[in-house]
Amino acid sequence: MQTAKELRASDQPPLVALNNISIAFGGIKAVDDVSVDLYPGEVVGLLGHNGAGKSTLIKVLSGAYQKDAGEILINGKPVEIHNPRDARANNIETIYQTLALADNLDAASNLFLGRELVTPFGLVDDSAMEAECRKIMGRLNPNFQKFSEPVSALSGGQRQSVAIARAVYFNARILIMDEPTAALGPHETQMVADLIHQLKAQGIGIFLIDHDVHAVMELCDRASVMKNGKLVGTVDIADVTDDDLLSMIILGKTPGSAEEAPS
Amino acid sequence: MSDATQQAMPPKAKQGLFQQLELDVRLLGMIGAFALLCIGFSIFTDGRFISPRNLFNLTIQTVSVAIMATGMVFVIVTRNIDLSVGGLLAVCSALMAMTQTELMPHVLGLGFNHPMTWAIAIVVGLAAGTLIGGVQGWLVGYQGIPAFIVTLGGFLIWRNLGWLATDGQTIAPLDGNFLNLGGVNGTMGEAWSWTIGIVAAAVALWAIWSARRARIRHGFPAKPIWAEVTVMALVAGSILGFVWVLNSYHIPSRRLQRMFEARGEVMPEGLEVGYGLPISVLILIAVAIVMTLIARRTRLGRYIFATGGNPDAAELSGINTRLLTVKVFAIMGFLCGLSAVVASARLASHTNDIGTLDELRVIAAAVIGGTALSGGAGTIYGAILGALVMQSLQSGMAMVGVDAPLQNVVVGSVLVAAVWIDIQYRKRLGTS
Ligand SMILES: Nc1ncnc2c1ncn2[C@@H]1O[C@H](COP(=O)(O)OP(=O)(O)OP(=O)(O)O)[C@@H](O)[C@H]1O
Numbered sequence: 001m002q003t004a005k006e007l008r009a010s011d012q013p014p015l016v017a018l019n020n021i022s023i024a025f026g027g028i029k030a031v032d033d034v035s036v037d038l039y040p041g042e043v044v045g046l047l048g049h050n051g052a053g054k055s056t057l058i059k060v061l062s063g064a065y066q067k068d069a070g071e072i073l074i075n076g077k078p079v080e081i082h083n084p085r086d087a088r089a090n091n092i093e094t095i096y097q098t099l100a101l102a103d104n105l106d107a108a109s110n111l112f113l114g115r116e117l118v119t120p121f122g123l124v125d126d127s128a129m130e131a132e133c134r135k136i137m138g139r140l141n142p143n144f145q146k147f148s149e150p151v152s153a154l155s156g157g158q159r160q161s162v163a164i165a166r167a168v169y170f171n172a173r174i175l176i177m178d179e180p181t182a183a184l185g186p187h188e189t190q191m192v193a194d195l196i197h198q199l200k201a202q203g204i205g206i207f208l209i210d211h212d213v214h215a216v217m218e219l220c221d222r223a224s225v226m227k228n229g230k231l232v233g234t235v236d237i238a239d240v241t242d243d244d245l246l247s248m249i250i251l252g253k254t255p256g257s258a259e260e261a262p263s
Numbered sequence: 264m265s266d267a268t269q270q271a272m273p274p275k276a277k278q279g280l281f282q283q284l285e286l287d288v289r290l291l292g293m294i295g296a297f298a299l300l301c302i303g304f305s306i307f308t309d310g311r312f313i314s315p316r317n318l319f320n321l322t323i324q325t326v327s328v329a330i331m332a333t334g335m336v337f338v339i340v341t342r343n344i345d346l347s348v349g350g351l352l353a354v355c356s357a358l359m360a361m362t363q364t365e366l367m368p369h370v371l372g373l374g375f376n377h378p379m380t381w382a383i384a385i386v387v388g389l390a391a392g393t394l395i396g397g398v399q400g401w402l403v404g405y406q407g408i409p410a411f412i413v414t415l416g417g418f419l420i421w422r423n424l425g426w427l428a429t430d431g432q433t434i435a436p437l438d439g440n441f442l443n444l445g446g447v448n449g450t451m452g453e454a455w456s457w458t459i460g461i462v463a464a465a466v467a468l469w470a471i472w473s474a475r476r477a478r479i480r481h482g483f484p485a486k487p488i489w490a491e492v493t494v495m496a497l498v499a500g501s502i503l504g505f506v507w508v509l510n511s512y513h514i515p516s517r518r519l520q521r522m523f524e525a526r527g528e529v530m531p532e533g534l535e536v537g538y539g540l541p542i543s544v545l546i547l548i549a550v551a552i553v554m555t556l557i558a559r560r561t562r563l564g565r566y567i568f569a570t571g572g573n574p575d576a577a578e579l580s581g582i583n584t585r586l587l588t589v590k591v592f593a594i595m596g597f598l599c600g601l602s603a604v605v606a607s608a609r610l611a612s613h614t615n616d617i618g619t620l621d622e623l624r625v626i627a628a629a630v631i632g633g634t635a636l637s638g639g640a641g642t643i644y645g646a647i648l649g650a651l652v653m654q655s656l657q658s659g660m661a662m663v664g665v666d667a668p669l670q671n672v673v674v675g676s677v678l679v680a681a682v683w684i685d686i687q688y689r690k691r692l693g694t695s
């Protein structure tokens with residue numbers, strides 16, 4: 001298999017390209033003419049201050065928000081994503097910063113929400129879903145035992161693992177992770193890192209939003225930095241240091257060695 | 264139980280008797296409240312309150328509110344409210360009464376008591392209820408008008424449209440077959456009631472047992488066998504006990520004699536015949552089963568609870584929450600139509616004030632039955648039991664001779680107290 005870098009060098013179209021995306025909330029340009037792309041087996045980090053527009057940008061891809069301008073290409077073909085169902089239909093899965101779980105339902109019901117397993121009579125098959133849930137949680141978080149409690153009874157980290165399980169279970173090709181380790185302890189954070197490596201090896205493309213520059217340096221192939229809704233630039237992780245990334249985030253300027261931001 | 268809609272999940276740590284039985288604490292609380300009411304009122308009425316006759320009447324009086332309360336569970340679970348159910352019941356009742364006394368006999372020239380009349384009237388009532396409910400749901404879901412406002416408007420609109428349609432006239436008599444759906448006029452008799460009761464008990468036992476087998480097959484924890492058997496005995500006992508009570512209320516001999524004379528037969532000396540299960544109660548049971556099935560075993564039900572728990576999460580999971588709102592209100596409207604059938608058949612007429620204050624009774628039943636006004640939690644059986652508790656309280660007070668204003672004071676206080684208890688209970692469970 002070609003590495004993401006080789007794929008980028010070839011003239012193959014990227015797995016996802018977000019071109020010139022803009023979206024405003026009542027006059028405030030939350031995302032302003034931003035372009036990022038993602039190749040199979042690649043992890044692209046999205047960095048920036050609080051309120052830079054990272055979550056808003058990826059919500060355009062996950063169908064939560066409607067873009068005002070720009071286009072989304074998947075494998076080079078333009079697609080319309082009007083709602084979360086369209087995104088799922090394109091094998092895009094998302095772990096939201098807010099986790100987006102129905103607190104009153106148990107882990108299995110959340111895992112399959114919107115895509116329930118059903119019996120031949122068309123009734124939801126809770127036993128089968130619980131069994132599948134136990135299987136995937138056994139892989140992701142072997143300590144997880146609270147299968148019959150509503151997720152409101154879970155700890156932040158346990159809720160996070162339910163959200164991650166939901167994104168991973170359905171064979172995503174494009175995975176969006178918005179601060180997936182925000183609520184996790186060091187051990188669980190390491191498990192997510194291992195998971196990202198695994199998924200990458202399977203050829204899945206991942207957008208990873210993370211405030212931890214060290215984690216981005218370790219996990220990502222490229223990083224795109226945003227500031228005040230605009231793209232500062234996209235750099236190859238191999239070409240930059242932690243400090244370069246930090247100065248991009250803080251000063252909003254690309255280091256000399258990095259490729260120029262499309263303007 | 265891998266039951267998502269179940270809110271009363273006892274903490275696994277302390278395994279008391281009730282925990283092992285996995286009985287819903289709230290269910291026990293309501294049964295306890297009902298038992299207390301029965302005992303209390305029996306003492307003050309020399310046992311008349313728990314006579315088969317009164318329990319029979321209590322049952323048929325509860326049906327109409329209980330049917331609507333099951334729909335109100337879905338409405339409240341999705342964080343909405345419906346203040347228009349009484350008015351909706353009235354307009355459906357008006358349309359059905361006009362179908363029976365105007366449309367069929369005069370406009371279509373089929374005469375009174377045509378064998379199709381009752382069925383066509385019901386279709387008209389159910390269709391009208393579903394349509395009106397759907398329109399209200401559309402205004403809430405797609406136009407973003409708060410349900411409180413839409414249905415407050417509906418509260419005034421629907422009853423009075425019915426009034427306009429009937430010129431404010433009381434409409435009676437209704438179709439003879441239609442009256443069978445009201446309660447005392449249409450009962451199954453003892454033999455059929457026992458048959459239905461035994462079959463129902465058998466099905467319930469089978470369902471509990473196969474659910475247990477499924478858990479064991481998947482390797483999930485199941486409750487101890489003695490607990491399972493105890494629950495099964497309780498369930499079968501309640502079903503058969505209910506049938507026994509309804510069978511014990513005997514048709515008055517005068518009335519029985521008339522029934523024999525109507526058929527041109529002579530009544531045997533000393534014959535005693537029980538009423539048995541009223542058809543209206545069978546309708547309620549069917550509604551309860553279908554609504555429970557929807558709540559627990561269908562995608563629709565799962566989405567209703569998910570949306571109530573976290574509307575944003577539901578939306579992000581690809582659930583069309585607007586359409587869901589339309590469906591929930593349409594179901595509520597359908598059930599109002601069905602309640603209108605039972606209520607007008609029981610009263611044997613349509614009057615302008617049919618179903619007045621039912622919106623309060625229905626909301627109270629759902630809330631007393633454990634439906635959380637914050638959304639996301641509630642059970643169908645809870646709402647039905649809530650309706651029964653409310654009705655017992657009211658008819659008990661009437662039997663004891665409590666003044667009407669004081670009755671309302673008590674009912675109002677009980678509603679507030681029930682919600683308070685519910686909030687305390689949820690706090691202790693740690694679920695919001
Ligand atoms: N639904 C919304 N309505 C109005 N403004 C919004 C909405 N969502 C985001 N914004 C605004 O858009 C800007 C970008 O927000 P966004 O959530 O994308 O930031 P972020 O980069 O993800 O920040 P963080 O690191 O804190 O998660 C902010 O100014 C925010 O206030």
Ligand SMILES: [Mg+2]
Pocket residue numbers: 054055056097178
């Ligand atoms: Mg964010």
